[in-house]
Amino acid sequence: MKPLFESEAFVRIAAPVAVGIVLFAVWEVGFRLASVPVYLFPKPTDIFASLLHNGPSLLRALLVTLRVTLQAFVAAVILGTLIAFMFVQSRAIEVSLFPYAVLLQVTPVVAIAPLIIILVKNTQLSLTICATLVALFPIISNTTLGLRSVDPGLANFFRMNRASRFKTLVKLRIPGALPYFFGGLRISSGLALIGAVVAEFVAGTGGRSSGLAYEILDAGFTLDIPRMFAALFLITLTGVLLFAAMVALSQWALSDWHDSETRAEA
Numbered sequence: 168m169k170p171l172f173e174s175e176a177f178v179r180i181a182a183p184v185a186v187g188i189v190l191f192a193v194w195e196v197g198f199r200l201a202s203v204p205v206y207l208f209p210k211p212t213d214i215f216a217s218l219l220h221n222g223p224s225l226l227r228a229l230l231v232t233l234r235v236t237l238q239a240f241v242a243a244v245i246l247g248t249l250i251a252f253m254f255v256q257s258r259a260i261e262v263s264l265f266p267y268a269v270l271l272q273v274t275p276v277v278a279i280a281p282l283i284i285i286l287v288k289n290t291q292l293s294l295t296i297c298a299t300l301v302a303l304f305p306i307i308s309n310t311t312l313g314l315r316s317v318d319p320g321l322a323n324f325f326r327m328n329r330a331s332r333f334k335t336l337v338k339l340r341i342p343g344a345l346p347y348f349f350g351g352l353r354i355s356s357g358l359a360l361i362g363a364v365v366a367e368f369v370a371g372t373g374g375r376s377s378g379l380a381y382e383i384l385d386a387g388f389t390l391d392i393p394r395m396f397a398a399l400f401l402i403t404l405t406g407v408l409l410f411a412a413m414v415a416l417s418q419w420a421l422s423d424w425h426d427s428e429t430r431a432e433a
Contacts, residue, residue, distance in 0.1 A: 209393040214400060217393035225382060225394075229401050232363055232378035235291065236405075239298030240359040244352070246299070247306025254307075255314040255340065256332065265311075272304035276362055280369040294366040301362030305354040313347025314340045349417035356409040364402060 191211045198210045205213050218225065250268070254261035280297045287293035317339055325335045367380030379398045386395035 206390055206392050209396050213393040214396045217391075217397040218400070221394050221397060225379070225397060225401060228377055228379045228382045228398070229405065232360075232367065232380070232402070233405060235294045235298055235363040235366070235378065236360045236409075238295045239302055239363060240356055240409075242295065242299045243302035243306055243355055243359060247303050247351070247355070248310055248348070250307050251310035251314060252336070254311045255336070261311070265307075268304055268307050271300055276301050276365050277369055280366050284366075284370050290370060294363060294370060297366035297369075298359050298362030301365070302355040302359035305351040305358065306348075309347045309351030309354075310344055313344025316347070317343050345421060346417075349413065349420065352416070353410055353413040356413050357406050360402065360406050360409060 195211050198208065203210075209217075250264075254265065276297055279300070280293075283296050284290070284293045287296060314336075321339055322335075325339055330338070363378070364380045367378040368384065379402055382398040383395050386392065386398065
């Protein structure tokens with residue numbers, strides 16, 4: 168049995184943490200020596216102090232942003248998976264509709280968010296729709312690619328045994344598509360957070376229903392730069408945790424049988 172400090176799990180956690188500590192130390196010491204004003208660029212200690220001082224308001228804003236993010240992510244997963252299933256069942260449908268999925272992906276959310284916010288009276292719903300549109304494409308593209316990337320020999324075997332389309336989908340295509348699907352989840356979770364923050368910037372909602380984007384805007388107007396960076400830190404930390412959760416979900420689902428995870432553990 169390997170010592171703890173030599174295990175792969177320990178190295179994966181300890182190495183990034185060590186790099187982060189070094190970067191924060193260089194940031195802190197360098198800015199102290201250079202006497203950089205806090206209103207231009209705060210030090211890590213200034214940001215941490217702002218987190219403690221503005222903790223309740225920032226956490227409340229984080230919960231608002233996180234709720235929109237999770238709602239959009241779930242909606243993107245459901246819609247994207249259903250659309251991918253539809254694409255793989257009919258090549259004509261895929262050829263007809265896939266360009267519009269690409270169109271949604273390449274259209275900046277800041278361009279369509281004002282229209283959605285005007286048409287949808289409920290602010291939270293409009294924010295969720297905007298974030299869903301941002302997070303939708305990776306689920307569609309990855310899942311569709313996975314459903315089509317089946318082993319030709321296995322596909323012929325199912326065809327020889329006259330398996331129905333539904334049985335082929337459930338027994339062959341879906342298991343083979345899972346690594347692609349989970350790869351899409353990793354991308355989509357971060358995009359849902361980005362879409363939620365961008366939509367909040369465009370909406371400019373305030374009060375108790377405001378998210379972290381409003382906290383950043385308000386801190387900028389009042390020149391409270393440490394508070395602005397504290398809000399940015401919470402957004403970044405949330406994105407990292409979402410990505411880590413998707414990685415853990417992928418490992419839990421695939422580690423017992425799929426090469427993408429079993430080889431990583433070897």
